[in-house]
Amino acid sequence: MFREYISPQLDSLIQLHFEDHLLRAQLRLDMPTATDSGAKSRATAYDAERAFDTLCEASMRLFGLGSQLLFISQQRSAGALFTVMAIIRPLLTLVNERTLWLKPHVAYSDNASYLRLRSLQSLSTSYYRSDVIAGDIAGWITAEYHRARDALGSVASKDVWSQYSMERTPMNKIFGEWAGELPTLYWALSAMLRPEKFSMTSIAILQQYSSSLNYSLQMLFWDLSQVGRAVTDIKILYEAANIKNQIIDGDVAYPRPSTDVSKGMDIELRNVSFAYPGDKAKESALQDVSFRIPAGSLVVIVGANGSGKSTIIKLLTRLYDADSGTILVDGLPIQDYRLADLRQTQATLTQDHHLYPLTLGENIGLGYSEHVDDLDMIMASAKDGGAAGLLDKFKEGAQTTLEPISTAFGYQLDDDKHKSLKGILTKLEKTTEVSGGEKQRLVASRTFMRFRTGKIKLLCVDEPSSALDPRGEFELFERLRETGDGKTMIFVTHRFGHLTKYADVIICMKEGKVAELGTHKDLVASGGEYASLYNVQAQAFTESEVVQPATET
Numbered sequence: 001m002f003r004e005y006i007s008p009q010l011d012s013l014i015q016l017h018f019e020d021h022l023l024r025a026q027l028r029l030d031m032p033t034a035t036d037s038g039a040k041s042r043a044t045a046y047d048a049e050r051a052f053d054t055l056c057e058a059s060m061r062l063f064g065l066g067s068q069l070l071f072i073s074q075q076r077s078a079g080a081l082f083t084v085m086a087i088i089r090p091l092l093t094l095v096n097e098r099t100l101w102l103k104p105h106v107a108y109s110d111n112a113s114y115l116r117l118r119s120l121q122s123l124s125t126s127y128y129r130s131d132v133i134a135g136d137i138a139g140w141i142t143a144e145y146h147r148a149r150d151a152l153g154s155v156a157s158k159d160v161w162s163q164y165s166m167e168r169t170p171m172n173k174i175f176g177e178w179a180g181e182l183p184t185l186y187w188a189l190s191a192m193l194r195p196e197k198f199s200m201t202s203i204a205i206l207q208q209y210s211s212s213l214n215y216s217l218q219m220l221f222w223d224l225s226q227v228g229r230a231v232t233d234i235k236i237l238y239e240a241a242n243i244k245n246q247i248i249d250g251d252v253a254y255p256r257p258s259t260d261v262s263k264g265m266d267i268e269l270r271n272v273s274f275a276y277p278g279d280k281a282k283e284s285a286l287q288d289v290s291f292r293i294p295a296g297s298l299v300v301i302v303g304a305n306g307s308g309k310s311t312i313i314k315l316l317t318r319l320y321d322a323d324s325g326t327i328l329v330d331g332l333p334i335q336d337y338r339l340a341d342l343r344q345t346q347a348t349l350t351q352d353h354h355l356y357p358l359t360l361g362e363n364i365g366l367g368y369s370e371h372v373d374d375l376d377m378i379m380a381s382a383k384d385g386g387a388a389g390l391l392d393k394f395k396e397g398a399q400t401t402l403e404p405i406s407t408a409f410g411y412q413l414d415d416d417k418h419k420s421l422k423g424i425l426t427k428l429e430k431t432t433e434v435s436g437g438e439k440q441r442l443v444a445s446r447t448f449m450r451f452r453t454g455k456i457k458l459l460c461v462d463e464p465s466s467a468l469d470p471r472g473e474f475e476l477f478e479r480l481r482e483t484g485d486g487k488t489m490i491f492v493t494h495r496f497g498h499l500t501k502y503a504d505v506i507i508c509m510k511e512g513k514v515a516e517l518g519t520h521k522d523l524v525a526s527g528g529e530y531a532s533l534y535n536v537q538a539q540a541f542t543e544s545e546v547v548q549p550a551t552e553t
């Protein structure tokens, strides 16, 4: 009773404590470390709760067993020798048991049929539902699944832990069975040698002692094996706070007092090469890239898909560090600066930015977290980012939460029988839908909010406008250019026009290398990679009919 009352409260305290610990541990991870497959960062607060429960169970079981052993060894008909015989079998099981839990291990399958089976199975999850329906491929998936299962044949598909613990030799089992008969041997011999001391009742009692000891010991060994796991879980939870980040912080303040704070960032890449951790591609994402961007320039990076444009931005914002070569910022290697200082002077707008499950106001205001509640600043930024109309659309305005975290779930609800419960669930699950373009406007507004810190020296814009209508895109680029005037601005784009004509320099990337570099005029005249990309887009307009606006007659 006491345990039932106290345990849930303790569990929730432990879970809250470790959730807080893990939140801080995980938020401080950099990109390469966060995407590393090490298990430490994947620990959950639930592991702590489970570890605590396991430790309680094991200590209670140990106490119970101690009392049991004491009691049996004190019995006239049993005694110490009987007790030893009764525990030999569980001890043998413990010694011979093969378990993976307590060993550091890596488990994987390289069986192509097994992997295909699992891939096909994953296609039945809701993540792929619309693709499967739209592509009408359910029949194909089922047929392929059966084919993969046939190909797998008799290969064991049991999980790796069960396979590891399977017995390799029958000897252990034979010895185990023999040892299990020792208590019987004891009372049979005792009954023969001292028949006057034995009755049917005492034999039944001894049998009872022996099997209950056996059971208690087996349970204790199981609990103790779990204790090892629990201790490892807790160790992992504590180590999570000490995981070494791969991006090392510098100690030089940025901007340096000697530089003009109001000016843009001066950037130079010298022979920079970089491959993403674990990337399987034959060529690195960037190979021997060199260029200079003087402070205050407007730079446009163009190039085919996968040519390395976004990677340049990721290195400039130190999401990753180059494998070789140097990136100089205002004349010093970028690694020398304090990360927090550097990031305060950078504003980025990329497709990797997402909406947070917070209010619209916070989604914009977090561009300048010290002013996250400043509604005037938020509304002005929303206007710059083209999201003012969107805020007006909702009854709760900036207080609207578009995609709140859902904690609602229904279980075994029948469409007909549980209509009212289904109604409640549908209402709880419903999120406010906005279009892709509207999301991009909100994220762009966050970038404008960031500009309001007054500290920005570098603006990096990476193709954020794919879902914007042409007017929206034009207005966004115009406002970004105006806002970032005098700062260094780098735009990554596939579209030629709005920006390329203003660019001080265009960097044209091809297969991870700088193919060309110059102004729009120079590059068109040289007739290289840039000219060929430009002509593909220009032709679409020169070959099509020019539509005249209708005039009233």
Ligand SMILES: Nc1ncnc2c1ncn2[C@@H]1O[C@H](COP(=O)(O)OP(=O)(O)OP(=O)(O)O)[C@@H](O)[C@H]1O
Binding pocket: 276, 277, 278, 279, 281, 284, 285, 303, 304, 305, 306, 307, 308, 309, 310, 311, 312
């Ligand atoms: N996180 C990642 N892990 C592994 N490889 C990556 C990762 N991101 C990009 N790459 C690879 O690095 C190369 C360069 O990618 P990058 O995103 O810089 O190209 P991009 O020119 O910006 O392409 P796009 O025009 O399609 O956005 C590509 O081959 C890509 O597959």
